[in-house]
Amino acid sequence: MIALAARPAMGTRFEAVLAGEEEGRLRAAGEEALETIEEEDLRWSLFRRGSLLTLINARAGDVSVRLDEEAFDLLETCRAIHRDSEGAFDPTVAPLMRSLGFHPGPPPPMAPVGMDAVDLDAGSRTVRFLRRGIALDLGAIGKGHALDLAAARLREAGIRCALLHGGTSSAVAIGAPPGREGWRIGIRGEEGAEPRLFVELRDRALSVSAPHGRTLLRDGERLGHVLDPRSRRPEVRARAAAAVSPSARLADGWSTALLVLGERPPRTPDDLTSAILDEAGTWRVEGPDRRIFEAR
Amino acid sequence: MTGPSRREFLLDAGGALAAISLFPDLSGASPLAGADPIEVGVIGIGRQGRAILTELQKFDAAKVSALCDVDPSRLESGARRASGVEGFADHRAMLEKAKGLKAVFVATPTHLHRAIVEDSLAAGRAVYCEAPIASTLEDARAIAKGARGSKSIFQAGLQARSNPIYRLAWSFFRSAAGRDLASMRGHHHRKTTWRVTASEPAREAALNWRLDPEVSLGLEGEQGTQQFDVFHWFTGRYPVSVRGAGAVRLHNDGRKVPDTVLLDLAFPEGARLSYEASLANSFEGTHEVFHGSQATIKLAWTAGWMFKEADSPTQGWEVYANRQRFGNEEGITLIADATKLAAQGKLQEGVGLPQPPLYYAIESFLKSLAQGEAVVCGAEEGYRATAVGILAHRAVATGETVEIPESVLKVD
Incomplete structure (x- = not known):
């Protein structure tokens, strides 16, 4: 028996496909997983005035903001990816994104970027911005974070076979469909092109990043929405990047970092497998789960 | 108003x-800035209990210090949404041991409200009770009478009245x-x-x-x-x-x-x-x-x-x-x-309403506690x-x- 459930969240469509014995129960589990994603959207949306992220951005420049365990863990994960990716992933790009016109609203008077200006105090579990104008944007990791929590909810409900995805760019697989090694997913390197890389996903998460997802025309130049926080420009060194990891949030954050870098940095997590589409149009797959990828 | x-x-x-x-x-967007934090507890950590925790996080005037649910998994999930809280499987133990607790939010299944509300009021705690307040007329009356006879604040969670x-x-x-x-x-x-x-x-x-x-x-x-x-x-x-x-x-x-x-x-x-x-x-x-x-x-x-x-x-x-x-x-x-x-x-x-309707219901409850404002829905x-x-x-x-x-x- 297969059940489907879908909800809009985080500016895209999340979908759950579940396999099992009782359809009603599968549907209920799918709904709960998607409700978890909705809850995370309410907490981490940059554009909702009532979100936790809006509160952090509004107040952390003046005072230390107390966080719950989940929220603090997420920001610590951001800090770790930022450090290990040598700054290629940076969740403080919000003011810069607005300044470049990717986010709505007037450009801010200044657009500082720097995770080094985000102080996370594990003892008091608080966050504080050390520089004026700093703001967080978790757009490059939020979907993965929500998918991790949703998948945990499904596992807790006893679901053994499911695929959850957000906007087809981030997915998490639980088990595999009957008779298969994993959930077979095609990865498209170019907009509109047929997939030439496939992955059999099982108890892993996948995230794919590419600059063509959202673009902006500025001074006659088409700019991709992925910024290199170090140069402060929308520039990347690969045509697409995919990351497979046991953690959806790590896969999400690292796919962005790998797109910016164009190669695996030395401190890439050992359990993370990457696939990078270079400028010549060749997929380069590295990491412990290389065997689950198939290039055509 | x-x-x-x-x-x-x-x-x-x-x-x-x-x-x-x-x-x-x-x-008036400031969520009770300047007030001393009030220790609160949440009883029932299902969907509504988690929503209450999410909103409470926005108020400096409140600090969640205790959570209660008979389901360990839900209790654990709630603890991840709060900082430094003590978890309880039984509300009576919570009311007994969490001495600093000033108020509780009751978000359990409707038919379980009565005993929790009565015990909480008897222990001198203010109560925010989700609506409907009970599943029988007898229980609902008992809750209302108990609240009327108590010196503690009681707010029914009818959210429109604070929206x-x-x-x-x-x-x-x-x-x-x-x-x-x-x-x-x-x-x-x-x-x-x-x-x-x-x-x-x-x-x-x-x-x-x-x-x-x-x-x-x-x-x-x-x-x-x-x-x-x-x-x-x-x-x-x-x-x-x-x-x-x-x-x-x-x-x-x-x-x-x-x-x-x-x-x-x-x-x-x-x-x-x-x-x-x-x-x-x-x-x-x-x-x-x-x-x-x-x-x-x-x-x-x-x-x-x-x-x-x-x-x-x-x-x-x-x-x-x-x-x-x-x-x-x-x-x-x-x-x-x-x-x-x-x-x-x-x-x-x-x-558009900047915050979810629940936020305003909680805000009015905290205002009654911290500033003595009239209860919006008794x-x-x-x-x-x-x-x-x-x-x-x-x-x-x-x-x-x-x-x-x-x-x-x-x-x-």
Whole structure:
């Protein structure tokens, strides 16, 4: 028996496909997983005035903001990816994104970027911005974070076979469909092109990043929405990047970092497998789960 | 609440029907800044309990220090949403051991409220109790009497009464728009199973209390109570009878509790409220509508509109109008405090309720605790709305018209 459930969240469509014995129960589990994603959207949306992220951005420049365990863990994960990716992933790009016109609203008077200006105090579990104008944007990791929590909810409900995805760019697989090694997913390197890389996903998460997802025309130049926080420009060194990891949030954050870098940095997590589409149009797959990828 | 000044309302002077959005004053956004943190506990960490934790995080004036749930998994999930809390499986142990606790939020299944509320009040804790406050008239009365006889604050979680949009609309309704009320309509559509899953069957049965006909008040009680109260509050009246019917239209999983219900509530002097709720369809979500001879008001929890009749008097403050189209009608967005927002160039930012309705209910509770403000919805209002919900459920369950005599609506 297969059940489907879908909800809009985080500016895209999340979908759950579940396999099992009782359809009603599968549907209920799918709904709960998607409700978890909705809850995370309410907490981490940059554009909702009532979100936790809006509160952090509004107040952390003046005072230390107390966080719950989940929220603090997420920001610590951001800090770790930022450090290990040598700054290629940076969740403080919000003011810069607005300044470049990717986010709505007037450009801010200044657009500082720097995770080094985000102080996370594990003892008091608080966050504080050390520089004026700093703001967080978790757009490059939020979907993965929500998918991790949703998948945990499904596992807790006893679901053994499911695929959850957000906007087809981030997915998490639980088990595999009957008779298969994993959930077979095609990865498209170019907009509109047929997939030439496939992955059999099982108890892993996948995230794919590419600059063509959202673009902006500025001074006659088409700019991709992925910024290199170090140069402060929308520039990347690969045509697409995919990351497979046991953690959806790590896969999400690292796919962005790998797109910016164009190669695996030395401190890439050992359990993370990457696939990078270079400028010549060749997929380069590295990491412990290389065997689950198939290039055509 | 301070009533809106007349120039804060923007009415369309043109022909046909005009839609006018009612939005709250956003100037008072500071969540009780400066107050000493009040230690609070949350009892029941299901969906609603987690939502309460999320909103509480926004208030400096409150610190969650204790959580309670019989389900270890839910307790653990709640603890991840709070910082430095102590977890309890039993509310009595929580009330006994968490000495600094000043208030509790009761978000357990409805039929379990009574003992928790009574114990909490007896232990001197203020109580915010989700609505409906109980699943039987006897329990609801006991809670209301207990709250009345206690020195502690009690707030029933009827969220409309603290919702800035509804408060704004209420004052307008009472002043003009509700004149010559013709009819009322309530609507709740959300496509969902209403089921909860767990890895153990026994645990799953307990978590699915809303689908248990022995204890559940069904859609008409569990959801309807919140919405019926909007009509009670606006009109100042309660229904005199209710009839209804329900059926399982989509979720054929063996459930007995209908997933779709229709009700007809008769109010004094001939006005009627038709109420429809369904778990089979999501169209138009949740809203309440008042049809008056001068205008129709539609309230949808995070937004509200007024559709003026073409022959209703023209007002002089249309200058701030922000127009919207609703199908063939051109409406005017009404924003409370529009003058100030326009001067700041922030008129568009005034569109939409900034926080979820639950936030404002919690805020008003904390204001009562920290600043001594009047409780926006006390035990008596909570009891009466719950009683209507219980009798509406009886009407759906029996298929008969159920009378609602005044005596039933009295706590004593």
